[in-house]
Amino acid sequence: MTEEFAITLLREATYTIFLVSAPILGVTLIVGLIISIFQAATSVNEMTMTYVPKIIVVAIVGIITLPWMLDILIGFTKNIFNILPTIVK
Numbered sequence: 322m323t324e325e326f327a328i329t330l331l332r333e334a335t336y337t338i339f340l341v342s343a344p345i346l347g348v349t350l351i352v353g354l355i356i357s358i359f360q361a362a363t364s365v366n367e368m369t370m371t372y373v374p375k376i377i378v379v380a381i382v383g384i385i386t387l388p389w390m391l392d393i394l395i396g397f398t399k400n401i402f403n404i405l406p407t408i409v410k
Contacts, residue, residue: 322408330404337397344386345379352378 356371 326408330401333397333400337393341390341393344390345382348378348382349375 352375353371356374360366360370
């Protein structure tokens with residue numbers, strides 16, 4: 322295993338992690354921003370108001386994007402298994 326190969330593998334792994342987590346993190350960021358603006362405008366400081374909608378939205382987005390996430394992760398895993406014989410040599 323060369324340094325270039327290790328760097329490429331880590332770069333692909335990092336990109337895959339970013340790609341898989343981006344939908345959930347992005348939607349959570351948007352929902353949190355909307356809730357923060359609403360709380361600032363109405364002076365309502367209820368703690369459950371920040372957590373419950375985020376949990377619900379994360380669950381919905383997770384269910385909707387799960388097939389796409391699995392396709393990305395399966396493709397990455399297949400790529401690793403295809404490269405594995407060249408690493409062992």
